[in-house]
Amino acid sequence: MAAKSKTIYACTECGAESTKxxxxxxxxxxxxxxxxEVQAQSxxxxxxxxxxxxxxxxxxxxxxxxxxxxxxxxDRVLGGGIVRGGLMLIGGDPGIGKSTLLxxxxxxxxxxxxxxxxxxxxxxxxxxxxxxxxxxxxxxxxVLCENDMDTVLASMQxxxxxxxxxxxxxxxxxxxxxxxxxxxxxxxxCTSAIMRLAKRMDIxxxxxxxxxxxxxIAGPKVMEHIVDCVLYFEGDRHSSYRLLRCVKNRxxxxxxxxxxxxxxxxxxxxxxxxxxxxxxRPLDVSGACVACTIEGTRAMLAxxxxxxxxxxxxxxxxxxTGFDNNRLALILAVLEKRAGYFxxxxxxxxxxxxxxxxxxxxxxxxVALALISGLKDAVISSDTIAFGEIGLTGEIRAVSNADLRVxxxxxxxxxxxxxxxxxxxxxxxxxxxxxxxxxxxREAFEEIQK
Ligand code: TYD
Ligand code: MG
Numbered sequence: 001m002a003a004k005s006k007t008i009y010a011c012t013e014c015g016a017e018s019t020k021x022x023x024x025x026x027x028x029x030x031x032x033x034x035x036x037e038v039q040a041q042s043x044x045x046x047x048x049x050x051x052x053x054x055x056x057x058x059x060x061x062x063x064x065x066x067x068x069x070x071x072x073x074x075d076r077v078l079g080g081g082i083v084r085g086g087l088m089l090i091g092g093d094p095g096i097g098k099s100t101l102l103x104x105x106x107x108x109x110x111x112x113x114x115x116x117x118x119x120x121x122x123x124x125x126x127x128x129x130x131x132x133x134x135x136x137x138x139x140x141x142x143v144l145c146e147n148d149m150d151t152v153l154a155s156m157q158x159x160x161x162x163x164x165x166x167x168x169x170x171x172x173x174x175x176x177x178x179x180x181x182x183x184x185x186x187x188x189x190c191t192s193a194i195m196r197l198a199k200r201m202d203i204x205x206x207x208x209x210x211x212x213x214x215x216x217i218a219g220p221k222v223m224e225h226i227v228d229c230v231l232y233f234e235g236d237r238h239s240s241y242r243l244l245r246c247v248k249n250r251x252x253x254x255x256x257x258x259x260x261x262x263x264x265x266x267x268x269x270x271x272x273x274x275x276x277x278x279x280x281r282p283l284d285v286s287g288a289c290v291a292c293t294i295e296g297t298r299a300m301l302a303x304x305x306x307x308x309x310x311x312x313x314x315x316x317x318x319x320x321t322g323f324d325n326n327r328l329a330l331i332l333a334v335l336e337k338r339a340g341y342f343x344x345x346x347x348x349x350x351x352x353x354x355x356x357x358x359x360x361x362x363x364x365x366x367v368a369l370a371l372i373s374g375l376k377d378a379v380i381s382s383d384t385i386a387f388g389e390i391g392l393t394g395e396i397r398a399v400s401n402a403d404l405r406v407x408x409x410x411x412x413x414x415x416x417x418x419x420x421x422x423x424x425x426x427x428x429x430x431x432x433x434x435x436x437x438x439x440x441x442r443e444a445f446e447e448i449q450k
Contacts, residue, residue, distance in 0.1 A: 093234075294400070384415070
């Protein structure tokens with residue numbers, strides 16, 4: 001018996017479904033986001049009989065067949081390159097450079113692989129214009145400007161490309177699904193249709209996804225479950241630096257980030273982010289301390305600034321950019337109660353330079369030192385970095401990857417590293433770098449004044 005199709009309402013922001021229309025989504029709270037959908041049965045629900053099962057001992061891994069994109073930053077985020085049959089979803093704000101990145105890798109990929117670039121947003125002429133600017137001239141790059149998913153799937157079957165790029169999934173449309181492009185049902189069905197074909201033909205597919213106003217990929221959450229990798233392309237609107245962050249990866253570790261800079265010939269890789277983050281910093285001024293954070297397998301140095309000034313009104317202001325406000329309140333409380341530095345009638349501002357967000361406990365100590373340095377007007381010499389977690393009794397606690405952090409400081413020419421005392425045994429001695437272990441915030445600040 002054929003199932004009756006029924007009308008439901010789905011939120012275009014979070015994908016929540018209900019049988020009633022709401023002005024405000026009961027799940028995510030977005031206004032005016034519920035849209036009518038006709039819920040059809042899954043379009044290509046194929047029923048197979050007699051599936052073959054295999055012993056895992058006889059299955060060969062296909063990890064050797066990774067394609068390199070020619071961009072080391074992207075390869076690292078993907079876990080060492082593109083895996084055949086893998087689905088990679090790239091999300092990010094409009095104009096951040098998703099299309100640019102994907103078109104740019106076509107030049108290197110095109111040397112040995114046939115690429116099908118499907119665009120539902122731009123015309124062939126526009127893509128050609130951009131390709132010229134990026135220096136992409138590969139004979140192996142085939143462009144298809146199309147919104148109809150069935151045509152795209154048919155082209156994949158006839159052209160048999162080695163890599164497919166879909167820009168973007170929200171502009172794709174499956175005829176059988178009776179709702180508009182970009183709706184929850186369309187996006188879900190298009191993603192599963194492309195997934196089935198990609199796995200069957202063993203073709204890796206990049207899918208561009210739009211983001212909603214909260215910065216999450218628009219459409220159903222299920223899309224993120226279907227794909228193998230979810231990457232977010234982020235960046236400050238006012239700076240040309242872009243971070244590619246991985247939040248899900250079936251073929252590698254998450255937490256890896258890739259750093260790029262947008263130039264007039266497309267994206268350039270930034271292989272030395274510490275240099276970029278520290279460039280132009282003022283030397284030997286009070287209220288600044290260099291911190292070291294770990295992103296994936298890589299250590300990065302960044303400058304933390306602290307400003308302390310008398311409060312104009314009764315309530316002192318506490319403001320942090322690039323650092324958690326609650327964590328700042330906690331550090332200030334510890335400094336007052338345990339170390340005897342008083343901020344209660346002072347406005348306190350913390351800023352992490354370079355648009356980076358530091359959420360690691362190891363950043364506590366540099367934040368505290370920047371604030372004390374601002375308070376006492378005492379300069380922290382510019383060849384010093386610090387890291388360590390601050391406990392509620394004012395003690396400095398050990399952090400992970402201590403040696404990696406010291407190595408990065410040494411590479412960047414720093415002469416003195418203030419570390420938690422308990423980390424000292426894990427740190428290798430290096431020529432020209434003095435590593436100082438401290439037990440408390442007070443001790444760390446006294447050390448810095450020497
Ligand atoms: P785009 O890749 O179109 O963004 P998305 O696909 O994520 O929406 O990014 C285009 C932006 O990048 C646009 O604002 C112009 C800028 N840009 C450059 O600065 N240099 C370049 O070489 C290119 C191609 C784009
Ligand atoms: Mg685009």
